[in-house]
Each structure stands twice: as C-alpha cells, then as structure tokens.
Amino acid sequence: MSADLARFSINQMTVKQLSPPELAETCVRLGVPGVGLWREPVRSYGVEATAKLVRDAGLTVTTLCRGGFFTAIAPEARAAALADNRRAIEEAATLGTEVLVLVSGGLPPGSKDLRAARERIADALAELAPYADGHGVRLAIEPLHPMYASDRCVVSTLAQALDLAERFPAHQVGVAVDTYHIWWDDRAPAQIARAGAAGRIHTFQLADWTTPLPEGVLNGRGQLGDGAIDLREWKGYVEAAGYFGPIEVELFNEGLWARDGREVLAETVERFRTHVTG
Amino acid sequence: MSADLARFSINQMTVKQLSPPELAETCVRLGVPGVGLWREPVRSYGVEATAKLVRDAGLTVTTLCRGGFFTAIAPEARAAALADNRRAIEEAATLGTEVLVLVSGGLPPGSKDLRAARERIADALAELAPYADGHGVRLAIEPLHPMYASDRCVVSTLAQALDLAERFPAHQVGVAVDTYHIWWDDRAPAQIARAGAAGRIHTFQLADWTTPLPEGVLNGRGQLGDGAIDLREWKGYVEAAGYFGPIEVELFNEGLWARDGREVLAETVERFRTHVTG
Numbered sequence: 001m002s003a004d005l006a007r008f009s010i011n012q013m014t015v016k017q018l019s020p021p022e023l024a025e026t027c028v029r030l031g032v033p034g035v036g037l038w039r040e041p042v043r044s045y046g047v048e049a050t051a052k053l054v055r056d057a058g059l060t061v062t063t064l065c066r067g068g069f070f071t072a073i074a075p076e077a078r079a080a081a082l083a084d085n086r087r088a089i090e091e092a093a094t095l096g097t098e099v100l101v102l103v104s105g106g107l108p109p110g111s112k113d114l115r116a117a118r119e120r121i122a123d124a125l126a127e128l129a130p131y132a133d134g135h136g137v138r139l140a141i142e143p144l145h146p147m148y149a150s151d152r153c154v155v156s157t158l159a160q161a162l163d164l165a166e167r168f169p170a171h172q173v174g175v176a177v178d179t180y181h182i183w184w185d186d187r188a189p190a191q192i193a194r195a196g197a198a199g200r201i202h203t204f205q206l207a208d209w210t211t212p213l214p215e216g217v218l219n220g221r222g223q224l225g226d227g228a229i230d231l232r233e234w235k236g237y238v239e240a241a242g243y244f245g246p247i248e249v250e251l252f253n254e255g256l257w258a259r260d261g262r263e264v265l266a267e268t269v270e271r272f273r274t275h276v277t278g
Numbered sequence: 279m280s281a282d283l284a285r286f287s288i289n290q291m292t293v294k295q296l297s298p299p300e301l302a303e304t305c306v307r308l309g310v311p312g313v314g315l316w317r318e319p320v321r322s323y324g325v326e327a328t329a330k331l332v333r334d335a336g337l338t339v340t341t342l343c344r345g346g347f348f349t350a351i352a353p354e355a356r357a358a359a360l361a362d363n364r365r366a367i368e369e370a371a372t373l374g375t376e377v378l379v380l381v382s383g384g385l386p387p388g389s390k391d392l393r394a395a396r397e398r399i400a401d402a403l404a405e406l407a408p409y410a411d412g413h414g415v416r417l418a419i420e421p422l423h424p425m426y427a428s429d430r431c432v433v434s435t436l437a438q439a440l441d442l443a444e445r446f447p448a449h450q451v452g453v454a455v456d457t458y459h460i461w462w463d464d465r466a467p468a469q470i471a472r473a474g475a476a477g478r479i480h481t482f483q484l485a486d487w488t489t490p491l492p493e494g495v496l497n498g499r500g501q502l503g504d505g506a507i508d509l510r511e512w513k514g515y516v517e518a519a520g521y522f523g524p525i526e527v528e529l530f531n532e533g534l535w536a537r538d539g540r541e542v543l544a545e546t547v548e549r550f551r552t553h554v555t556g
Contacts, residue, residue: 212429213493213495228428229390
C-alpha cells in the first residue's frame with residue numbers, strides 16, 4: 001500500500017455493483033486499505049461471512065452505515081427503530097468497526113415540527129449510546145444537506161449534530177463530517193474545530209457537489225474533482241482539528257453505478273490522489 | 279378588499295401563464311392588493327406600460343425580482359452586471375416599488391471559492407446601494423436554499439445575507455425572508471429578529487417545501503399548505519421582529535403553471551386564508 005492511500009477508504013455504496021468478494025479483491029489489488037460497509041449488502045452476504053471476508057483480505061472496516069431514523073412519534077415505531085439500531089450496533093461489533101453512522105430521519109407524516117423531531121433523536125441516543133459503548137462502538141451523527149430536512153434527516157448542520165452529540169460522552173457519540181452535506185456552510189470550519197477539540201469527529205467522508213441535481217436529489221453525488229468543493233481545504237480543516245483517521249469516499253451516483261465497479265474504484269483511487277492527498 | 283388579504287401579494291412568477299392585463303384583472307376581481315413583478319415579463323410588456331397598468335388597477339408593487347448575479351470575476355462581466363442592476367433599479371423606480379430583490383449568483387466557472395464570491399457581492403453592493411437610494415429603492419439580499427449554493431446563489435443563510443447587508447445603511451440594503459429557503463435553519467428565527475431590529479426585513483415571501491424535488495430543483499416550490507413548513511409560525515417570527523409589510527407568495531411550480539392561472543391565483547388566495555392568516 002502506498003503512503004498516499006494509507007487513510008483511503010471506499011464506501012461500499014460507491015461501487016454497489018460489486019459483490020462483497022469482488023469489492024475485497026479489488027481493494028487488495030489497488031492497495032485500498034479500508035472499506036465503509038452498508039447494512040443491506042452486508043446482511044445479504046451474511047454478517048459473519050462479510051466479517052471473515054474483510055478480515056481475511058486485511059481490510060479495515062472504517063464505518064458501518066447506517067443506523068438512525070429516530071423521528072417517529074408512534075411508540076411501536078420508536079421501539080422498532082431502537083431494536084433495529086441495537087442490531088446495527090451488534091453488526092458493527094461483529095464486523096470489527098468502531099463507528100456506526102446515524103442518519104436521523106425526517107419529519108413524521110403530517111408533522112411540521114423540526115424542533116420536536118430533533119429532540120426525539122436525543123431520546124433515542126440516550127438509550128443507544130451506552131449499548132453501543134458496551135459493544136465498543138461509537139455513534140456518528142451525520143448531518144445531511146438541508147435539502148433532505150423534511151424527508152430524510154432533520155439534522156442539517158454540524159452545529160445541530162454537535163448540539164445533540166455533546167449531551168453524551170465523546171467516546172459514545174460524535175459526528176460524521178461529509179463534505180457533500182456541509183460544504184456550503186460558512187460555519188462548518190468552526191464546527192469542525194469544535195468537534196475535533198472534543199474528539200467527536202468519528203468519520204470523515206468525501207463526495208463532490210455537482211449540478212444539475214437529479215430528481216429526488218439522492219443519487220447525484222459527484223466523483224472527486226468533478227464539482228464545486230475544494231476537498232483539500234476540507235481535509236485541512238479536519239486535520240487542523242486533530243483528525244488523522246480514515247477518509248472515506250461515499251458516492252451515490254447513477255452514472256458511476258452504471259459502469260464497471262472495478263474501473264470506478266480505480267478511478268476513485270486516482271481522483272483521491274489528484275484532488276485530496278496529491 | 280377583505281382584512282385578511284390586506285397584506286397579501288402575488289408574485290408574478292406564481293401565475294406566469296397570465297399576461298400582465300390578465301394578472302391585474304384577476305387581482306382586482308379577487309381583492310388581491312399587491313403584486314411582485316419580474317423583470318422579464320415586465321420588459322416584454324413594457325416597463326412604462328406595466329407601471330400604468332398596475333397603477334390604474336390600484337395595485338401595489340411590493341417587489342421587483344430581480345437584480346444580482348454579482349459573482350463574476352472577469353471585469354467586463356462585472357461591469358455588465360452592474361449596468362444591468364442599475365437598469366433594474368431604474369425599472370423598480372418606474373414601477374413604483376421600493377424593493378429590488380437580489381439573487382447573488384453562484385460560483386463562476388472553475389472556481390471553488392465561496393468566500394471570495396461572497397466578498398465580490400459586497401463590492402457590487404457598495405456601488406449599487408447609493409444608486410438605489412437615489413431612486414428611492416431598497417435592495418433586498420435573498421439567501422437561497424443551500425442546494426443552490428454552487429450554481430445560483432452563494433448566499434445560503436439569513437446570517438450570511440445580514441453579514442453583507444450590515445455593511446450598508448438599513449434603508450439601502452436589507453434582506454428577503456423567504457420561507458422556502460430558510461425553513462430548515464434553526465438559526466433563522468434569531469436572524470429574523472436581528473434583521474427586524476435593524477429595519478432590514480425588506481420583503482417576506484412564502485412558499486411551501488414539498489418532496490420529491492424535481493430534477494434541477496428549481497420548479498418544485500409547493501403551494502401553501504402542501505408541504506412541511508409551518509407558515510403561520512414564520513409569519514409570527516417576522517411580526518415579532520416588527521415586520522407588518524406585504525406577504526408575497528412566490529411559487530415556481532410546473533404543476534401550477536400547467537393549470538389555468540386565474541384558478542391558481544384563486545386557490546392561492548384561499549390557501550393564504552387557511553394556512554397563513556386564518
């Protein structure tokens with residue numbers, strides 16, 4: 001593995017067309033040391049089987065994505081979400097990753113109350129953070145871009161994520177810093193410093209911002225270097241805040257998914273060298 | 279005109295399928311006292327002719343949309359933008375409105391520097407604000423939703439808009455408060471208070487937030503009541519900040535544009551009564 005890839009991690013969703021064995025094989029061949037995994041493909045392949053696969057390949061699992069979806073009001077729905085998040089914590093422990101990424105969930109049907117939805121997230125964290133701690137897993141609250149505030153994630157800024165995280169010990173609850181979601185926010189660099197000072201940067205993820213956005217705005221994350229974000233600048237912010245952990249590339253992009261996954265992973269490695277570490 | 283419509287204004291874009299005479303006639307028939315106008319249809323009909331039309335109909339022109347697009351780097355492009363904004367100021371004066379709404383512009387081609395782009399806006403304002411003042415026109419910086427930060431408007435929050443506006447006297451430069459763009463922002467209520475205390479709320483606009491967003495995310499603004507925004511709550515924030523001026527409904531929505539414009543305007547009046555003043 002070359003030094004400039006030492007911190008590189010490929011999120012499984014970026015090349016979801018690859019099976020877990022294909023992903024592991026391609027990582028080894030390209031010198032990629034880390035992978036971020038998603039629950040759905042992991043469960044399809046088997047949690048134990050995936051754990052063995054990546055362990056045998058010598059790969060580090062940098063994160064498991066994702067838990068969360070804590071904003072329901074109905075007691076049964078809340079109980080189901082908590083049970084599912086306990087399973088996610090157990091899966092993270094089995095896979096050998098220390099970080100479970102959480103996406104909070106959007107507004108429940110008929111509700112217009114963002115503040116109350118955010119408060120329900122805190123209630124869920126209070127139940128889950130000690131459970132995760134007991135499994136050696138840290139929770140990373142991921143603020144998503146404000147364009148997802150109604151239907152996916154009521155936590156829209158790093159400041160909001162930290163306001164939630166800081167109610168808990170740093171080794172239990174921190175934040176996910178993802179350039180795609182925060183690049184527009186002039187307060188984000190100061191919030192990265194706030195997060196870093198407390199040891200709450202639990203993962204750092206990259207995607208570039210490209211337009212026009214596709215319908216539904218889910219699958220238009222740009223390949224590194226294709227968009228408006230100065231990725232090197234954001235790497236500088238997290239490093240100035242003391243974070244020197246894995247840098248995970250997480251792209252949801254129909255164009256990339258339509259191509260050969262091995263080729264996309266090789267391209268992503270090159271883009272990382274050119275636009276991030278080079 | 280009924281009391282609950284006293285502050286209502288319809289932005290011309292909401293019913294752009296109506297010609298200016300059809301718009302004026304429909305406003306009079308429905309008891310709508312105010313209109314927000316756009317430069318392109320106004321210039322097509324003629325600035326003087328539009329001014330006479332709305333004056334004869336007894337309508338108040340609450341805003342002219344829009345100037346701006348100040349972020350170019352090339353000197354010729356910057357000079358052209360300033361010249362065009364002087365014309366917009368003159369048109370606003372001719373139309374008898376006190377408020378010109380400004381959309382700042384996105385990143386210039388190849389640039390990734392949001393901070394520098396925002397600073398160029400301040401340079402342009404320094405040239406235009408006194409000119410507008412001389413014409414009895416106030417400039418309203420409109421923060422657009424962060425999903426437009428790269429290609430349309432590098433000013434993404436009320437806080438950023440106020441940071442720019444406060445470099446100038448309040449009667450020269452203020453902000454546009456539009457629910458569609460700021461509803462997700464937990465800091466926005468405090469920023470509305472900041473704006474109101476200084477007399478810098480120069481217009482208040484409504485649109486609802488609906489999903490899924492359409493491709494390009496431009497023309498998916500929701501009819502009042504169809505989405506996630508508690509419009510009455512935001513009206514309360516601007517009123518608590520001392521703003522009791524016009525409330526303009528500005529919807530860009532392909533579905534509404536495909537319908538009969540008179541019917542859409544009548545529906546919008548009813549929605550305003552039900553979800554805003556009722």
